[in-house]
Amino acid sequence: MAGLLIASALLGLAASVAGAVASPRSRTPLTVGGTVAACAVAFAVAAHVLATGEVVRFHTDRLLPLAGFTLQLDRFGALFVAVSAGVGVCALIYRLGYEGHGLVSRTASSTLPLFVTTLLLVPAAADVTTFLFLWESMALTSLLLVLADHRYRPEVRVAGQWYAVMTQAGAAAILVGLVLLATRSGSQSFAAIGEAAPHLSPWVRSTAFVVIVLGFASKAGAVPLHVWLPRAHAEASGPVSALMSAAMVNMGIYGILRVGDGMLHGGPTWWWLGVMALGALSALFGALHSATSRDLKRLLAYSTTDNMGLVLLGVGASGLFASTGHRSLALLALVASLLHVVFHAVFKGCLFLAAGSIQQATGTRDLDALGGLLRRMPMTGAIFLIGGLGMAALPVLCGFVSEWLLLQSMLHGLPTADPAIAVAMPIGVGVLALTGGLAAFTFVKAAGIGLLGLPRTEPAAVAREVAPSMSVGGGILALLCVVFGVAPLLVIPAVTGAARSLTRTVAPDPLARGWQLGLSGVHDVLAPGILGAALVLVVVAIALVRRRLQPGPVRIVEAWGCGRELQTAAMEYTATSFGEPLTRVFEDVLTPSHDVDVSHVAESRYYVEAATFHTSLDDAFERRFYDPANQMLRRWGAVARKVPNGSIHRYLAFGMVALIIVLVVVA
């Protein structure tokens, strides 16, 4: 099995080399073929590990100096490898038909396979050096891919800067935390750190945990470290944004769990309350911004922040239960969180691929410029609808199952006597309920404004369905979205195995096997299969009754507009107007800014010549925290630039002063 894992990595590298040396025409098929093969092999290895529990190990002394290169794939890591591989296959198939300008370049063609390969290998890294090497490779390759379109759109460069800074700051935090753990426990292997961790001082453990959680949270897009995410995911091309949003952000969750549960074996209550708070804040903030955003991909990116927040909420709840001795509930919450990671990858991959198709067909991501796409792009529209229903966590689609389990795990924590749980769980339940509602609102907005109604602009009116391979890539994920929603037990055993291998808990299996989901010790059951069958039956019954009751053929006429002559798309709801009531309700959080400019005719001020209205919705964290920080850095930079002014005398003086200081210190 270790050989196969290495074979997968080598296939990815070969695809990357092919992307660099092949002719422009054969570049795309070669890289896609190689990367899909790499993903397929990695998926097979991960499936084998998940099924048998065998741990795959690989070590070589060569690749990295001093430390060597160590891989070790257990069930927990294999779950993430499987998710990355699945998303990778779909995104790469989609890539075949994608006509982005930037992705055909030599750099991007050779970077994309590398990025996918690092996504496959990060969860298998078994020591600090290997992990950081792969983590940095993942960050750098994804940065290059985000920047692929930089020649065509200047916003891409800004997004790249934000991403580079945030991801490097996160990596630095992870480095500090892992190095702290490695030096204190005397070994850099994850397993050895895990053995030594219980004997470390609480200060070291807590410092390392906080620093590492912050580092990984920036990758998972948790508020307030999320600022790069709506920019980078929106500006990246279709397949890349799907890979980032469905596979890369998961690595943040992976890291937090691997360190918090796998290496430190849980910790005091406040760690997990902190994680829950981080998750709740991200979920609410992300859901609000995604409900009010008018940029399709920005909306999806904020929804990623929202969903990662829900996962963190579940992870925090699981840690909280574990730290207060509720083993069975802890396992349930962990399974629910991991399940949400998997299902989020499925529906968000679906949505980002469909959004990429829409952007390619219309040239815009602005919802207010779209409309009526379901009729013009039926396949893309269907994929978007299914993914969107999954995002809205509606029954018989996959998002529902994982959010239901999250809710159950938190609800069943309510009767416990522990004060921390008694306070945290109701808040968690409230957050989950509110974000669920907002996600449904977001779906209605995105699908209603973008896919239905009249086209609002010319490009939307002449949009054509995209290449079949793009529909296939998104279609596989859409199909999985339905299959997992109806039959979640296809994946739940694997996820439970992954959660057990991480926590090594002996608690009973929280979810009964069979055709329905039953929680052990609780009476609630969920039978998604029956739910799905009932839904189909109801739809069929309504259709039959309607056909029966209908007297004649349906006459289709224009909507009644008081006989108005010019009934145009300008009279439709827009994304902005649809979200306006919500913006008003949450004015204190979203702080929208409005600007009305009225200019008068020169002859008389009583006549208005033109009126322009401008409204914008900025990220509050960005404006209140990051902008001042940027300005401060810029000021310091300006001051620092004055010090080396080019005068040789000054430089000599610096040397002199430095020498004196050194002499004084040494003496």
Place this chain on the structure above:
Amino acid sequence: MDESAKRNRGSLQLRHVDAGSCNGCELEIASIFSPVYDAERFGIRLEASPRHGDGLLVTGPVTRNMVDPLRKAHQAVPEPGVVVALGDCARDCGVFRGAYGVEGAVGDVLPVDLEIPGCPPDPAAIVRALRGLAGT
């Protein structure tokens, strides 16, 4: 009319369209809902939207600018929408016949089911005619 009376069963909801009237007919329509004539006791009501109506109550000659709105209003009425041409202008353009802004009588634009003559028609005549449609 008998068929319409049977169908409406004592309830006639009409959307009023002023296609270019001098407002004389409107005054009389207003007065049929006054306490004196009280058309509502016969189930006759004016509706705000043609979507909720059984038909249209059209007054005045159809001016050019009102041709399309009148057609759209007729399309918006659920089938079979009745069209009542109220007043002489609606029937044959009356004194406005041949005027530059007039397209024609209501009958030139829509199939008319009931005509109520008069310039303007007497409220009692309007109520009597509409009762025939309502079947009351």
